Amino acid sequence: MTTDGRLLIVGAGQAGVQTASNAREFGWQGPITLLGAEPHPPYARPPLSKAFLNGTATEDTLALRTVGFYADHRIDLVLGERVEHLDLAGDGTGSAVTGSVRRRSFDRLVLATGAEPRRLSLEGAGLAGVVVLRDVHDATTLAGRLAAARTLVVIGGGFVGLEVAAVAAAAGVRATVVEAASSLMNRVVSPVTAEIVARAHRASGIRVLTGVRPARFVGDRHNALSAVELDNGEHLPADLVLIGVGARPCDDLAAAAGLHCDNGVVVDDRSVASDGRTLAVGDCANLPDPSPPPGPAVRLRLESVDNAVEQARAAAGTLVGAPRTCRGVPWFWSDQGSLKLQIAGLGRADDDVVVRVGKRPGQHTALRYRGPRLVAAECVDSPADFLTVRKALAAGVSFSREAAADTGVPLKQHFSAM
Ligand SMILES: Cc1cc2nc3c(=O)[nH]c(=O)nc-3n(C[C@H](O)[C@H](O)[C@H](O)COP(=O)(O)OP(=O)(O)OC[C@H]3O[C@@H](n4cnc5c(N)ncnc54)[C@H](O)[C@@H]3O)c2cc1C
Numbered sequence: 001m002t003t004d005g006r007l008l009i010v011g012a013g014q015a016g017v018q019t020a021s022n023a024r025e026f027g028w029q030g031p032i033t034l035l036g037a038e039p040h041p042p043y044a045r046p047p048l049s050k051a052f053l054n055g056t057a058t059e060d061t062l063a064l065r066t067v068g069f070y071a072d073h074r075i076d077l078v079l080g081e082r083v084e085h086l087d088l089a090g091d092g093t094g095s096a097v098t099g100s101v102r103r104r105s106f107d108r109l110v111l112a113t114g115a116e117p118r119r120l121s122l123e124g125a126g127l128a129g130v131v132v133l134r135d136v137h138d139a140t141t142l143a144g145r146l147a148a149a150r151t152l153v154v155i156g157g158g159f160v161g162l163e164v165a166a167v168a169a170a171a172g173v174r175a176t177v178v179e180a181a182s183s184l185m186n187r188v189v190s191p192v193t194a195e196i197v198a199r200a201h202r203a204s205g206i207r208v209l210t211g212v213r214p215a216r217f218v219g220d221r222h223n224a225l226s227a228v229e230l231d232n233g234e235h236l237p238a239d240l241v242l243i244g245v246g247a248r249p250c251d252d253l254a255a256a257a258g259l260h261c262d263n264g265v266v267v268d269d270r271s272v273a274s275d276g277r278t279l280a281v282g283d284c285a286n287l288p289d290p291s292p293p294p295g296p297a298v299r300l301r302l303e304s305v306d307n308a309v310e311q312a313r314a315a316a317g318t319l320v321g322a323p324r325t326c327r328g329v330p331w332f333w334s335d336q337g338s339l340k341l342q343i344a345g346l347g348r349a350d351d352d353v354v355v356r357v358g359k360r361p362g363q364h365t366a367l368r369y370r371g372p373r374l375v376a377a378e379c380v381d382s383p384a385d386f387l388t389v390r391k392a393l394a395a396g397v398s399f400s401r402e403a404a405a406d407t408g409v410p411l412k413q414h415f416s417a418m
Contacts, residue, residue, distance in 0.1 A: 003320050004030040005107025008096060010083045010253070012036025014044065015282025015308035016112035017064050022316030024073045032075045033104065035096075037082035040136055041067065046305060048139040049163040050335050053146070054170065059136060086257040092277025108277070110315055111254055111265055115247035115283040115303060120155065124217030129225030130241045133160055142242065149173050149240040153228045155214050157184035159334040161244030162201065166337030169206050176207040176236055178228070183210060188343065190353045193366045193378040200339050200362050217241060249284045249301060262286060264301045270323045271315035279315040282308040290327055291346050291375065292393055304332045329393040342386040345376030345393050354404045356411070358382055365411070367404045374398040388412040
């Protein structure tokens with residue numbers, strides 16, 4: 001395995017930075033170019049809907065690495081350049097054409113192009129007060145508008161939308177969340193956890209509506225946003241709307257270059273794409289379910305820091321000829337105001353759920369079972385349960401449902417006894 005070729009990483013987000021860093025750490029000798037379309041040094045996105053929005057984090061504190069890190073690790077960081085086209089030879093070498101019409105040749109290519117927010121093609125969706133949140137530019141716009149807003153409507157009751165609604169409510173903005181499904185975060189958490197979270201948000205003054213969709217965004221006579229009309233006819237006054245209905249993978253480059261894409265660049269567990277040479281990592285990749293064995297044979301896309309880091313490590317291992325075969329249990333967190341949701345493992349809608357209610361109000365753990373086997377846990381303000389379940393899943397052990405339901409005994413005590 002040659003490690004002295006030119007490595008090009010397209011996309012300088014969480015997964016791109018991690019791949020560059022790990023490739024160097026694991027022994028890649030050749031030049032590494034990390035190329036990103038955004039003008040900012042690589043930064044963490046999670047605070048954009050939390051600490052950055054409430055003013056407790058700044059652009060400087062978002063940085064993923066120090067300024068000197070890239071030079072110290074001989075990583076050529078090129079910012080503000082978008083790759084428009086890829087030419088891929090069958091052996092994984094090729095060249096990338098950027099917006100400045102520069103051609104960059106490479107011996108190995110990693111795609112880390114992330115995802116972009118889905119938008120809604122409804123009447124009024126182009127009004128200035130209708131925004132999305134993906135990058136620091138969006139977050140700066142949102143923060144500025146939030147400071148002047150009295151009413152916010154969030155379309156979509158997923159993690160990002162709920163985090164933003166919580167920040168808005170804490171700042172005294174009247175916030176309403178509009179979710180089309182019958183429960184919040186419905187692709188990811190069980191209805192019982194969704195209900196606990198909805199109750200907490202309602203208690204802090206957020207109006208949470210489920211089973212309803214926006215029909216159009218209404219402008220006033222100055223063409224400024226004034227309301228959201230719902231499909232049940234209700235008008236919600238709004239001087240700011242956040243569209244938080246998920247993201248689509250940025251896989252167009254890969255598809256145009258002939259790589260198999262299906263809701264993301266299709267990769268194997270070593271992050272290798274369909275040509276057997278190119279790698280893809282992070283939000284842009286569609287991977288085999290990484291749940292501990294025997295994970296079901298399904299493919300999915302995971303939008304999380306944990307996945308970006310794990311896939312990047314796998315890619316770097318592959319690049320230096322030392323594939324990593326095991327990875328940690330997938331996990332995720334979401335801070336929604338004072339509520340901390342942590343999820344270990346990947347649940348499915350048809351899992352059984354055993355609930356442990358904690359001592360403090362709202363404290364709760366929902367353990368998901370597939371047959372006799374524990375597969376995931378959703379922990380609200382229960383960090384000890386989260387850590388215990390992560391360890392248990394990694395170790396391949398399962399609590400019995402009876403033990404899980406016994407709130408008199410801490411989960412970690414059951415684990416230590418195993
Ligand atoms: C507001 C928000 C809050 C979040 N909160 C959490 C959280 O609490 N917990 C959690 O685990 N995860 C959270 N996430 C998800 C997490 O941030 C992502 O999963 C992670 O950033 C994915 O990293 P990535 O490198 O794959 O993609 P990205 O971070 O999106 O980076 C991709 C980069 O590639 C660049 N790019 C795209 N196309 C090109 C091109 N053609 N040429 C050059 N550059 C290109 C993009 O401009 C972008 O900078 C959050 C995400 C958002 C948006």
